[in-house]
Amino acid sequence: MSAIRAAFEDTDAALVPYITAGDPDPDATAAQVRALADGGADVIELGLPFSEPIADGPTIQNAIQRALDAGMTPDRFFDLVASLDVDVPLVCMTYYNLIYQYGQERGVEPFVEAAAEAGLAGLIVPDLPVEESDTLKSACDFHDIDLVFIVAPTTRGERLERVLERVSGFVYVQARLGTTGARADVSDQTHDSLARLAEADVPRAVGFGVSNGEHAREIVAAGAEGVVAGSVFVDIIAQEGTDAADELEATARELKEGAVAGVAPRPERT
């Protein structure tokens, strides 16, 4: 069983926070990761910044720009990951061009090998649909790294089956159409998506717009095995800079508690 799968098996309500590696500088990331783990994160997504993040909203786009300005590169990213001392499985979220260009020769193999050596447990590539993923999937299988796919509210029928044949670790359920970014409510699209994925044999983690404990509770109560939250953490880093650790931990704890509360929803108090 993969480390990610095992992390989901250990809990009925996994918290998967996202931060951008190198935001606001590479040294800050280690403390942020530790804080998220201490706050209850079960899997942590680390963004490897790409200059054209078309699947991300303004919050994460700005974080990516800060990280690039601070000098984050794929090599520094792998060094950073290798130096982290946490028990939580780490997933790299990045765009395909960075994977394809890594190393002396173009192609996906050098990146996946470096990712495995650095200790990453999985990859998420938001601009790589299942149709274009053959070579990356083979390389990930060879190096025992999970390839997580995103399922959108518009993913149905045959496409959905193709994704479910390929996905490993967990399936990332996009809560609503659009890009990443904190929202005020949980979309109805979430319930429909979870229902369509009821037969999936990987855990389902819902993301895009998850920003507080109540969201996390609702999502897990709707049947998800986990929640993904990014912009809420990135917002904290944007405000607190290198001193974000305490607040990251507190917010992770709130989300994790919310998620756990969703497993057995208590009746409303009067």
Added chain:
Amino acid sequence: MSETDAGEETSGKFGEYGGQYVPEALMPAISELDDAYRRYVLDNEDGFMDEFRTRLREFGGRPTPLQHAETLSSRYGFDVYLKREDLLHGGAHKLNNALGQVLLAKYMGKERIIAETGAGQHGTATAMAAAHLDMDCEVFMGERDINRQRPNVFRMRLNGAELNPVSTGSGTLKEATNEAMREWATTVEDTHYVIGSVVGPHPFPTMVRGFQSVIGTEAKRQMEEKIGALPDSVLACAGGGSNTMGAFDAFVEDDTVSLVAVEAGGSSLKIDEEEDLAPNSASLSIGEEGVLHGARTKLLQNSDGQILESHSVSAGLDYAGVGPELADLVDSDRVRAVSVGDDAALSAFHRLSRLEGIIPALETSHALAYLEEIESPGEHIVVNVSGRGDKDLESVIEETEKRDIESAPTMEVFE
């Protein structure tokens, strides 16, 4: 690899290039578009292509003339023919594609159009087509480009389009494209994204080339009428590559016709590694294979794969990528990629204005500038005049003042 048999026509791959690299939320929209493209465009279902051709003729003003340029011909010693896409409605070739896609969106039952624009020509064409076909239209445009293309900004608004300024990054086409893709991912169910060039995920590169191929098809027929033969070469400027592929497509199979894509060499072809920027927009000439905005193609990027800021005096060429089919045609030596710099393009702008009474777009001026350098031209050359230069006048006044250009007028005496 450039054969356009039925299978290749719809595969979305051009050798190693092309494909569909987009967020999952867009995949169903792209499949839906591919299906609509096959039915309405390739199979003429519900008479789509008949209506498209009628509207291109009556609203657009096609066919555009193929003009023998007498003064240029005597200057160079070979016959120069200008394919006058500047005379198309809106003043650029962009309407061919915009009208095609807006009409297709209407056939698909979409309610709203979004587009990105650099120089504003595609935005203008899309706004016109949307007004003509009674569709809501929003255009994304970089703030820097808004400042250098103000007349087109106003034209879009005149046609009822809403303009969304994009302030991220360098504030040019690349950022506007990112933003339009994000907006599409949010509103995909009722909105069609009119991509303005032969770039982006399949089916856009094939579909846009198809809508633009009327340029070369007409030019070929017009050359037959004028000289009873094919031209020796066809020249077109290349940014994303829509006028390029439009002018070339009908000639790709004709091995005797030399096809030359002229890119923006900017101020230098050398990448500035310290600043991480390309002082040019010459992705065919110096770009490396990679994936951007939905397709695998040639890109201006650093060794990590980060996309570089590009540069050209022409906002319409200022883009770090290029169409995947064009990248493949260059790799297979069917198309030759060359480049000319900002200075030469500005000189050519003034030259055509003075010698032929045609004020060309700064994009087109790059193709015209290459006439000065062309080595084995043959007797008959077609140059695609992709658009007219009215939109560029503010930039041209500013840029001309920085340079010593022969025969260039100044505004000095009026200030």
